[in-house]
Amino acid sequence: MFENITPELSPALDVIIKSRRSVRAFSSIPPSQEAIEAIIQAGLLAPFAALAVAGKPEFRKVFVIRNSSAAMKTAADILKNKMAKFADELEKKVGPVPFVQNLKRIGQQGVSGVGNAPYYVVVGEKKGTPPVAAQSLSYCLQNMWLKATSLSIGFQLVSATMQAESDPDFCKLLNIPCGEYALDGCALGYPADNYQPPSVEYPTLTKSVSWL
Ligand SMILES: Cc1cc2nc3c(=O)[nH]c(=O)nc-3n(C[C@H](O)[C@H](O)[C@H](O)COP(=O)(O)O)c2cc1C
Numbered sequence: 001m002f003e004n005i006t007p008e009l010s011p012a013l014d015v016i017i018k019s020r021r022s023v024r025a026f027s028s029i030p031p032s033q034e035a036i037e038a039i040i041q042a043g044l045l046a047p048f049a050a051l052a053v054a055g056k057p058e059f060r061k062v063f064v065i066r067n068s069s070a071a072m073k074t075a076a077d078i079l080k081n082k083m084a085k086f087a088d089e090l091e092k093k094v095g096p097v098p099f100v101q102n103l104k105r106i107g108q109q110g111v112s113g114v115g116n117a118p119y120y121v122v123v124g125e126k127k128g129t130p131p132v133a134a135q136s137l138s139y140c141l142q143n144m145w146l147k148a149t150s151l152s153i154g155f156q157l158v159s160a161t162m163q164a165e166s167d168p169d170f171c172k173l174l175n176i177p178c179g180e181y182a183l184d185g186c187a188l189g190y191p192a193d194n195y196q197p198p199s200v201e202y203p204t205l206t207k208s209v210s211w212l
Helices: 009-019 033-044 070-094 098-109 133-150 168-174
Strands: 060-066 119-126 154-157 181-189
Touching (some): 009 133, 033 060, 033 119, 070 168, 119 133, 133 154, 133 181
Antiparallel strands (some): 119 181, 154 181
């Protein structure tokens, strides 16, 4: 195996991995359908939990919601209301902690990445036993993120999507049976002019690794 892999390819992957960032402000110019399909194709090649989805056709589904579409407006409204409700419920349990304040802001302003980027892409993974659909979705989205980066297309995770997987209106919008798929999502589009992500400190080899 690995017949097509040569050592010269590895530095290119390093560049892509190091360039991957969360983009949170987008140009209104939409990437082409071809580019979006290439990104989705990378996600479809990500690992899946073979035993959990054995005998389940269509275990991974992808929904591309275009900006300014009726579907985008519906998705944005559902997620915004969900976050507002979630914030209220959580506040009753834990009080006005910073996480709750942030949820409240999202409940008022809407979910970032839904309605302010050319595409909101939702990925569904059929739930099964063991219950690892969320992990499979992470692999799928990471592949998409790296492929988007390789095409200079910005990517933002939209974790609020996970909260909507058992929402009847959201599942109706996607035309999937309610509760059968774990969901996650991302926004895709070119970064806004002069967009600079904040500086981030990543874990380091020296501090994070122990050889036993
Ligand atoms: C499980 C998970 C959920 C995340 N959810 C969101 C999200 O909903 N919106 C967002 O803008 N970023 C989200 N992020 C992105 C992180 O905030 C980001 O990766 C981190 O701050 C490092 O920045 P970088 O992506 O630019 O390297 C999420 C990351 C992870 C791992």
